[in-house]
Amino acid sequence: MSKLHLVFGGRVLDxxxxxxxxxxxxxxxxxxxxxxxxxxxxxxxxxxxIDDAEMKYVVVHLHRLLEPDAL
Incomplete structure (x- = not known):
């Protein structure tokens, strides 16, 4: 299985x-x-x-969510 990763972002409160x-x-x-x-x-x-401190992008390790026992 591939080690899938999701990248998304948006405006955060903090x-x-x-x-x-x-x-x-x-x-x-x-x-x-x-x-x-x-x-x-x-x-x-x-x-x-980069000039907007309230915008944040993250990487989510989907493979860890799909196979939590694999760690």
Missing amino acids: PQGLEFEDLKAIDFVGVFPDLASATDAWRSASQKT
Whole structure:
């Protein structure tokens, strides 16, 4: 199984947290087959909004959610 990673982002209530303001406005960047390509996509999306402290993009390790016992 691929080690799938999801990259998404949006406006957060607190720049140090992960509570998104509007879940309907989440920007889904994509699902990636490995951490390297997910990190590249995260970096690209993050750099587009670098001057906006309330915009945050994250990488979610989907493979850890799909197979939690594999750790």
